[in-house]
Amino acid sequence: MQLDLNLLTALDMLLEEGSVGGAAFRLNLSEPAMSRTLGRIRRVTGDAILVRSGRFMTPTPYALSIREQVRAAVQQAKALLQPPEALNPATLRRVFTLRGHDALLDALAPLLTSTVTRQAPGVQLRFLSETQGRGNEELQDLRRGETDLTLGAAHSTAPDLIDEVIGQDHFVVALRRQHPLLTGTLTAVRYAAGQHVGVSRRGRLHGLVDTALAEQGLEREVVVVVPTAYLAARLAAESDFLISVPAQMMVGTLRALSLETRPLPVQIAPLPVIITWHVRTEGDAASRWFRTQVRGAAQQVLGCHTLA
Numbered sequence: 682m683q684l685d686l687n688l689l690t691a692l693d694m695l696l697e698e699g700s701v702g703g704a705a706f707r708l709n710l711s712e713p714a715m716s717r718t719l720g721r722i723r724r725v726t727g728d729a730i731l732v733r734s735g736r737f738m739t740p741t742p743y744a745l746s747i748r749e750q751v752r753a754a755v756q757q758a759k760a761l762l763q764p765p766e767a768l769n770p771a772t773l774r775r776v777f778t779l780r781g782h783d784a785l786l787d788a789l790a791p792l793l794t795s796t797v798t799r800q801a802p803g804v805q806l807r808f809l810s811e812t813q814g815r816g817n818e819e820l821q822d823l824r825r826g827e828t829d830l831t832l833g834a835a836h837s838t839a840p841d842l843i844d845e846v847i848g849q850d851h852f853v854v855a856l857r858r859q860h861p862l863l864t865g866t867l868t869a870v871r872y873a874a875g876q877h878v879g880v881s882r883r884g885r886l887h888g889l890v891d892t893a894l895a896e897q898g899l900e901r902e903v904v905v906v907v908p909t910a911y912l913a914a915r916l917a918a919e920s921d922f923l924i925s926v927p928a929q930m931m932v933g934t935l936r937a938l939s940l941e942t943r944p945l946p947v948q949i950a951p952l953p954v955i956i957t958w959h960v961r962t963e964g965d966a967a968s969r970w971f972r973t974q975v976r977g978a979a980q981q982v983l984g985c986h987t988l989a
Contacts, residue, residue, distance in 0.1 A: 686758065688725065691718045693755045695731060696748045700738055768966040770801035777971045780809040780819055781832030783882075784910035784930040785954065785979070789832075793978040800974075810909075811882055823959045829968060830975055831957045844957040847976050848983035850927040851951050852890075853942040855935050857918055869946040873899040875923045878913045879906040890925050893947035914938050927952055929983045954979060 694704040695715075705715035722730055731738040740748070777797075779786070786808050797804055809828065812818040820839060822828035837844050854872065856862060862871055873894055879886060886903050894901055904922065907913050911934055913924045918938040925945055926935075935942060956975060962968035 685721075688718065688722050689751060689758070690755055691715070692722050692730070693751045695719060695722075696740060696744055696751060699731070699740065701731075768970055770804075770970060772803065773801045773967055773970075774803040775801075775967055775971075776805045776807060777830075778807040778809060778822075778828045779830050779832065779975065780811065780822070780828050782834070782910075782930075783810055783908075784927055784934075785832050785982075786810070787911060788930045788933060788982045789975075789978055792981060793974060796978060797971075797974055801970075804971075823957065826959070826961070829958065829962065829971060832975070832979070833955055833957070834952050836955060837957050841960050842957055843960055843963060844955050845976075846953050846955050848954045848980050849951040850929045850954065850983055852925050852945045852949050853928040854945055855914065855917055855924050855926055855931070855940040855942050857921070858939055858941055860921060860941070862923070863941060863943075867943045867946055869894065869897055869899055872923070872946045873901045875901070876904045876921065877901050878916050878922045878924045879903045880908070880910050880913045880924070880926065881906050882908045884908075889949050890945070890947065893949055897947065910934070914940060954983060 691704065691708065694707050695701070698704045698707060701715045701719060702712055704710075705712045708715070710718075719730065726743070728743040729741050730744045731740055733739075779793075781789075790808055794806060797806060811833070819828065819831050820837075820842070823831065823842060854867060862875060865871075879888065881888065884906055886906055891901065891903075905916065907916070910924075910926050910931055913926065914931065914934050915938065916922050917924045918940055928942065956972065956979075958968065958972065
C-alpha cells in the first residue's frame with residue numbers, strides 16, 4: 682500500500698482541532714478539501730476518526746488511542762526534513778574516534794584534546810592506532826561509523842570516501858648526543874654505514890630510505906624493526922642506532938629524549954598528511970566541526986614547530 686504522508690499531518694491537525702473547519706484553517710485548505718482528506722484517512726485506517734455529536738465532532742476511541750503517536754510521528758518527520766540547526770559545540774554530546782599513525786597521534790593528541798574539551802566539554806575522544814592490515818579494517822570502520830576520521834599518508838581510491846591533504850612533513854636522522862657520527866658531515870655513505878632501527882607496524886625491513894640509498898648504490902643495515910616511532914626513538918637514545926623519522930611529528934619526543942637531528946642525506950619526497958572520512962558524514966554539522974578541529978591542530982603541529 683502506498684501512503685500519502687501528508688495524511689499524517691492532516692490527521693494530527695484534525696485531532697488537535699476537533700473539527701474539519703479548524704483543521705482546514707490551520708492547514709490553509711478549504712473545508713471541502715479538508716473533508717475529502719478526512720474521507721481518505723477514514724478509508725486508510727478503517728475508522729471514522731471524528732464523528733458528529735451535536736454541533737461538534739468527537740474523536741473515536743481509536744483516534745484517541747493514536748493521538749500521541751500521531752503527534753510524535755509528525756514532530757519526528759519535521760525534525761528529519763528540516764535543515765539542521767546551527768551547531769553549538771558547548772552543548773554537543775558525541776564520541777569522536779580518530780585513527781592514525783602513532784607519531785602523528787602522539788604529536789596531535791595533546792593539542793586536539795585541549796582544543797576540543799575547551800570548546801565542547803561534552804565531547805569524548807578516542808585515539809586508535811593504525812592496524813596491521815592493508816587498510817581494509819580502517820575502511821570498514823569508516824563505513825560502519827566506528828571511526829570518524831583516519832590520518833595517514835595515502836589517498837583513498839574508494840568512491841564512498843573523501844580525503845584531503847592537510848599538510849606534510851619531512852624526514853630527519855635522529856641520534857643520541859655524543860654519537861660518533863655527529864662529528865663531521867653526515868654523508869650518505871656514513872649514514873648507510875651505521876646501524877639502523879626501522880619503523881613499520883607490519884614489520885617491514887625495507888622502506889623509502891632503502892630505496893633512496895639503493896639509487897646511489899648504497900645499502901644500510903637495519904638491526905631491528907619496531908612498530909612505533911616512539912619505541913625507535915627510545916632505542917636510539919640508549920644506543921648508537923640511527924632512526925629516520927618525520928621531523929615535525931616527532932619534535933616533542935626527540936627533544937624529550939635529548940636526541941640530536943641531522944638532515945637526511947638522501948632525497949625522499951615530503952610525507953603528506955591526509956585526513957579521510959566517509960561521504961555519509963559530509964553534511965553532518967558535528968562531523969564538519971570535528972574535522973575542522975583536527976585539521977587546525979594538525980596544521981599547527983606540522984607548521985609551527987621547528988627543530989633546533
